[in-house]
Amino acid sequence: MENAIYQSMLSAVKLLDKQAIIANNLANISTTGFKESFDFFIKKNNQKNFDHTLDEKIKKYYNFSSGNIQSTQNNLDLIVKNNGWLVIKDSYGKEAYTKNGHLQINEQGDLTIQGHEVVGRNGAIKIPNNADIKILSNGVIEAIKKNKNRFNTVKIGSLKLVALPMNHLIQNKNGLFYINEKSNNQNIPHSENINVQSGMLEESNVNSVKNMIDMISNARQYEMNMKIISVCDQNEEYANQLFNITI
Structure with a gap:
């Protein structure tokens, strides 16, 4: 249960980082010559390491295509x-x-x-x-x-x-x-x-429609992770109550 909370928190942090990048892209829609950016989480295959978060690295990519x-x-x-x-x-x-x-x-x-x-x-x-x-x-x-x-x-x-x-x-x-x-x-x-x-x-090459869709998708994923954390917390509380009753 603690592992589920831990993984959900890590996922939520990553989603917040992505939201910050998307927000920056959208804020620069009218900025002359602006190039939109993305963050990608790259995983390495390392079966010896049980904490897969240590096998991840963040790489930033830029869209260098020309704007209008x-x-x-x-x-x-x-x-x-x-x-x-x-x-x-x-x-x-x-x-x-x-x-x-x-x-x-x-x-x-x-x-x-x-x-x-x-x-x-x-x-x-x-x-x-x-x-x-x-x-x-x-x-x-x-x-x-x-x-x-x-x-x-x-x-x-x-x-x-x-x-x-x-x-x-x-x-x-x-x-x-x-x-x-x-x-x-x-x-x-x-x-x-x-x-x-x-x-x-x-002009800026930011694709406003794509960035808005990504922002909505990330927000929904974030809410899902928060729901998982809430459910795990409730289950742990119920388990503690049952444990107290049996004692």
Whole structure:
């Protein structure tokens, strides 16, 4: 009976963890470039160990498929093609990766994404005041300046675009992706094979219907485990009463 309660509690804890991930997915349905995630419990076949929970490990998977493409007609919005990623600096100055192509210019003239500095091929990218910006397909950023009756373009920087090893990507609590410690390739170089297209944004790839169905299913399984624990507790109480009567 105690084993049934123990197993039901373990199952309930796992379901709560899954619910947290699903809730995070649903909360980011409208987050540009968001990639939904899943947790899988992997079991090892070890008959010598009677506690099967010790043979389980949790592995997180990410759905890296593209979300829907939204046209914005904004020169500072872009999508990264060919499974490429944009590079930004997190709050600790470490390189991180994102699919969010909603670029902005802060008061200091830095090119940013969600407040994080965008990494260029040759360092930080500074945008001149009141400059009209054009981003080419190869990531080169040009400022369009009017000189009398003529328009001149000046290159002011170039985006660092990278191709990442998908099997070694992990997502931090800040929503950004990093290369995990198991990968030997920590410094990802710029890739010439990746292109961008401005005036568009990639939406979140969260499947709202599937996540809602999974949430309902997990909630029902959780209730079932709680019912099992309640029944076992009642049976133990009845058994104690019978034991007291016989004594």
